[in-house]
Amino acid sequence: MKFVLNEIKRELSDEEIIQDIKRVSNQLGRDWISISEYRKTGKHSLNTIQNHFGTWKNALKKAGLRAERNKDEYKIIPDQMYFDDLLNVAKKTNKKTVTYEDYKKYGKYAVTYIFRRFGTWNTALTKAGLEGTGFSKDKITEQQCFDEIERIWILLGRQPTTTDFTKSKICKYSIDVFKRRFGSWRKALEAFVKYANNTDEIDQGDTPDAPELEEETKLSQHEKNKISSQNKHTTSRTINARLRFLVLQRDHFKCCACGASPAKDPSVELHVDHIIPWSKGGETVPENLQTLCSKCNLGKSDIL
Template identity: 40%
Template sequence: MKFELEESLRGAPDEKLLEDLRRSAKTLGRETITMAEYDEVGKAHSSTIQRRFGSWPKALKQAGLQQSRSKIGISDDELFENIKSLWINLGRQPRYVEVKVPNSIFSAGTYENRFGSWSKALGRFVEWVNSDSSEQSKVSIEEQSTVDATSQISVEKRRTRREISDRQRFRILVRDGFRCKSCGASPLIQLGVELHVDHILPWSKGGETTDDNLESKCKQCNLGKGNAFNV
């Protein structure tokens, strides 16, 4: 690959900007592109384009691109994943007016079209969060063999898997108000705080991956724990 400086398109003619818009969409293999996506792969900044053409959709139209991604191709899972990200970033339930670019991949209108209204979409999202794969893992029982000191083999039946699913993690973070249960640190208040969701009674000690045996801990508090069962 040739080493070259990135071309600045700030003062470029309209046609150059539209050309870069088309090139960027093509890079992603799409007929359209969002502002957030363009900022990843485009040579100009999306706000430059927005200013030049009046709005993002107008720029897309002039470039001969589609206004938005085909709604048919978007799965409910994608829509719910997006709500989850929004919720985590805000640390609370996202409001209707907050469901827009660049924070949200999809617009509030997309949710209205799919579910009837934003509040209905939230209702379905809650069902989705509560119906995660840990339910399935409760059905499939894992067997764990352990050899104890007297070399007797005891087979422990476990109700849950060790892994915490994304949806379960999210449930716990919401329940704990995005705060560390030990010291109260929260990424919403302090920059750089990293929250982990971990077993209270370690899985290796027989603790199950159930909501009541999970809690949010900041990285700092979690590091000191290891496998020791802190009271």
């Protein structure tokens, strides 16, 4: 027997691969083709294409084709293809589940379409035979999301963006927490603004405000009784989250006394204070509320 080495294959050029992708595209009569469609009549393997262009999307772009499916094309994708791709990503990452971030990195499809198809990320995972991520939206409540958006909005002194989440560590939740619960970051902001601007129950206390030096403790019991009999309050002393945010926003997230702002100094803590103390007849209404930093609030006492 004579042993003969195979001839060394010459290196393929990018242009040869691009021309073959165009050929398959012309055969199908479409300006977008999937990798599975290309495999049926294409000359080159996915591994070869990835070695040249990194991803299938990049190869399509180089060939002058669309790199993304349109909505109608996503609609006709069978559920099983999504499941198979989730399982493929789980195998790549050697995990029993697939996180949102892992799928964005290794998955073939847009995660937004998986959400639309199955409602929740964990539903898609379960139907694919995988374990849930453990990041159920029910573990972090809607109110907690609103509280965190409010905290960051106050800290920045402006509407927070996705960049604030991805490029800094100011939020205790990832951006995906908000996307899973509300569908997108924009929808999370819209829900928060609607919540914050709902003044139907503006005088119902549901979130304790910063202390006003507990001015009532400085009065004798006789004085307290006298004030109580004289002042018939129509509002609760407690400033709820909605009213607190509206006052802070009105005052541009700055102390009305000294101008201190968390946007300039993260150590600054803002309080919402009764201008006329509640114990002396002041009501919990926007006109009687002001933004003060903790230092100015502590120095204000209960002097009118």
